[in-house]
Amino acid sequence: MGSAPVLAEVTRSGRVESVHRGAIAVADARGRLVAQVGDPGLRAYFRSAAKPIQLLPLVESGAADRLGLGPRELAVAAASHSGSPAQVAAVATVLERAGLDASALACGYQEPRNRQSLARTLAAPGADRSAIYNNCSGKHAAMLALARSLEAPALGYLDPVHPAQARILARTRELAGIGPEAAHFGVDGCSAPTLHATLAQMAMAFGRLAAAARPAGAPAARIQAAMVAHPDMLGEPASFNSVLVQVLGDRLLAKLGAEGMFCVAIPTAELGLALKIEDGGSRALGSVVLEALIQLGIVTPNELGPLAGHHRPVLKNWRETSIGELRPAFVLARLSGS
Secondary structure, eight states: OTTOOEEEEEEETTEEEEEEEEEEEEEETTOOEEEEESOTTOEEEOGGGGHHHHHHHHHHTTHHHHTTOOHHHHHHHTOOOOOOHHHHHHHHHHHHHTTOOGGGOOSOOOOOSSHHHHHHHTSSTTOOOOGGGSTTHHHHHHHHHHHHHTTOOSTTTTSTTSHHHHHHHHHHHHHHTOOTTTOEEEEOTTSSEEEEEEHHHHHHHHHHHHHHTSSTTSHHHHHHHHHHHOGGGTSOTTSHHHHHHHHHTTTOEEEEETTTEEEEEETTTTEEEEEEETTOOSTTHHHHHHHHHHHTTSSOGGGOGGGHHHHSOEEEOTTOOEEEEEEEOOOOEEOTTO
8 A cells, every 4th residue: 555645634833744545435336436546446354344234134134123123222233332331231132132141242352442331341350351342242242143043053153154154244245246256354353254355345335235225214224224313322422433423324324444444325325435544543534534525525514513523623732732633635536427
């Protein structure tokens, strides 16, 4: 990625101090590239940006309904949550409906970002170090629920050949337009398989997800609606992904991924957007995502509201003096015929 273009600049006292490079691809449900910045053939791992797609088989199969999982549980299953008491309770509900508990989770303990839960887990030697606090535990609970619905064992549910995982991986490949012979899955931070794909393929996957979310009540539309109804399940209240869903969730389905990944499905336009920040950091994601949505005509600057601070965040020093900003620094190249 050495030649990746600059997507965002960080200024100090009127001069550029740092830059964040990367690439963006925008595609429709047919896989036709509509716009780009940098190389749409750049390969990366989907990471947690794939969670809404990984949840699809549970909803499409009818298993979510049979288990009585409502919008709150679907939202936490699509989230990278912060381990708050409410979020952990929602994960526990998914597990309970599947006849399981937190001991079945194979994602490992992760210190919660939520301060109340963190204090509890670090309170004393032998305090709770349950994997239910992992920010991917909702996804894992949903995978276990799918396994149970298929009458497959909970043990080994992360193995690519396990019936539940095989169905999830096949659905992910299908949306990304990748045949089984060309698919490569790495190991995510939570130990689940994560697809390696080009940004163009990821954008197509989210373009197809966008098209699938058009009919009201369709599985993809239910996932989008669940995230809109319960943004409190998605992460810390002030996090970019949570605020984005609160403000624009009726127009899009958006998910952050680790190492600078972000994907967006735009049902009204049947478009998908995928971007990767070269340095793997998340600092510039809000600015870049919002600028891309503005340039695509999905939102205007006047409609950003609480998101405005994520578009061009003001940087302050320890005395709370404004000393610069983080600002987008790219122009989407519209492709012929788009």
